[in-house]
Amino acid sequence: MARNGVVIVAAGKGTRMGTSDSKQYLPLRGKPILVHTLERFQRMPQIEAIVLVTGSGDIERCTAYVEQYSLAKVVAVTAGGDERQHSVRIGLERLPVGLEVVAVHDAVRPFVTEARIAECLHKAYEAGGAVLAVPVKDTIKVVDSSGRIESTPERKSLWAVQTPQAFRLDLLEQAHRQAERDGFVGTDDAMLVERLGHSVHVVEGDYTNIKITTPDDLLLAERLLQEQQGERDEQA
Numbered sequence: 001m002a003r004n005g006v007v008i009v010a011a012g013k014g015t016r017m018g019t020s021d022s023k024q025y026l027p028l029r030g031k032p033i034l035v036h037t038l039e040r041f042q043r044m045p046q047i048e049a050i051v052l053v054t055g056s057g058d059i060e061r062c063t064a065y066v067e068q069y070s071l072a073k074v075v076a077v078t079a080g081g082d083e084r085q086h087s088v089r090i091g092l093e094r095l096p097v098g099l100e101v102v103a104v105h106d107a108v109r110p111f112v113t114e115a116r117i118a119e120c121l122h123k124a125y126e127a128g129g130a131v132l133a134v135p136v137k138d139t140i141k142v143v144d145s146s147g148r149i150e151s152t153p154e155r156k157s158l159w160a161v162q163t164p165q166a167f168r169l170d171l172l173e174q175a176h177r178q179a180e181r182d183g184f185v186g187t188d189d190a191m192l193v194e195r196l197g198h199s200v201h202v203v204e205g206d207y208t209n210i211k212i213t214t215p216d217d218l219l220l221a222e223r224l225l226q227e228q229q230g231e232r233d234e235q236a
């Protein structure tokens, strides 16, 4: 089995959620969203180490969560950067030596399953890079600044990309270094690897692996958690 680590990015401000507290700390059935996410990775035997990247003012709070919820695989809690990409780069630098594959995961995606994470890690070990994604259901349009539709990409080739995004560690480190040299900022890590000319593969995920971004996502999140906990009770 490859030696895997994960960087959980939780240093965003949650502007679109519109809450005073950053969305990653909002409670879902009494537990912060961030903790639900961390517990998924903590439970996986394939994961050796977790690096948590948070807001500079949240380090103490997150360190307390690590203690309270016995998240023993969290090896570092560190302050992130102004952009998600910068937070990832900072997290990579805190990983322990000797890991082969790293997954980068949004703290606000608490519903990813351990099976999908494992598939993504395995594909990344085999092929260098892999991302969870789902086929797009809606028709997507390219629209100009005036609101006029410019084109309609063929839907069957479009996928909505999620996280985790997993890569051989040396490849992702190289991609971040190159992006920094070029002053390039992307919206996900795969973009940085793609621009090196290295292939990245899609691993089909689940539509339930939502990124909690706006208030309506919280309603869905409560329902999803109830269903997943119901499934776990049935399996127990």
Ligand SMILES: Nc1ccn([C@@H]2O[C@H](COP(=O)(O)OP(=O)(O)OP(=O)(O)O)[C@@H](O)[C@H]2O)c(=O)n1
Residues within 6 Å of the ligand: 009, 010, 011, 012, 013, 014, 015, 016, 017, 024, 053, 080, 081, 082, 083, 084, 085, 087, 088, 106, 107, 108, 211, 212, 213
């Ligand atoms: N500088 C940043 C920006 C985002 N993130 C993290 O990246 C994930 C996905 O980002 P997003 O959903 O956009 O979170 P926010 O940036 O907080 O949301 P918003 O854009 O509404 O402010 C989140 O877990 C967020 O905490 C981060 O670690 N560092």
Ligand SMILES: C[C@](O)(CO)[C@H](O)COP(=O)(O)O
Residues within 6 Å of the ligand: 084, 106, 161, 162, 163, 187, 188, 189, 211
């Ligand atoms: C990485 C990501 O979750 C893939 O869909 C997404 O790009 C993050 O974007 P955000 O604006 O930082 O939420």
